[in-house]
Amino acid sequence: MLQSLEELLNKIPFEPFRIVLTSGSMIEVTDPHLVAMGQSQITVYYPRSDRWAMLRVNQIAAFEALEAA
Numbered sequence: 001m002l003q004s005l006e007e008l009l010n011k012i013p014f015e016p017f018r019i020v021l022t023s024g025s026m027i028e029v030t031d032p033h034l035v036a037m038g039q040s041q042i043t044v045y046y047p048r049s050d051r052w053a054m055l056r057v058n059q060i061a062a063f064e065a066l067e068a069a
Contacts, residue, residue, distance in 0.1 A: 016066040
């Protein structure tokens with residue numbers, strides 16, 4: 001799962017995507033520089049905000065492309 005996430009973050013040009021969690025929650029990634037990866041957890045920071053989400057790798061169910069506006 002980490003390898004897939006790393007590929008999405010390093011894709012040129014970057015294409016925004018959504019992380020779908022096993023709980024059904026979704027986190028949108030619109031900027032690859034706002035994601036910090038560890039070995040067992042990931043932190044996603046929200047743009048122009050003090051908010052962030054920390055999740056464990058085993059909580060990730062899937063990745064989905066965000067539709068273009």
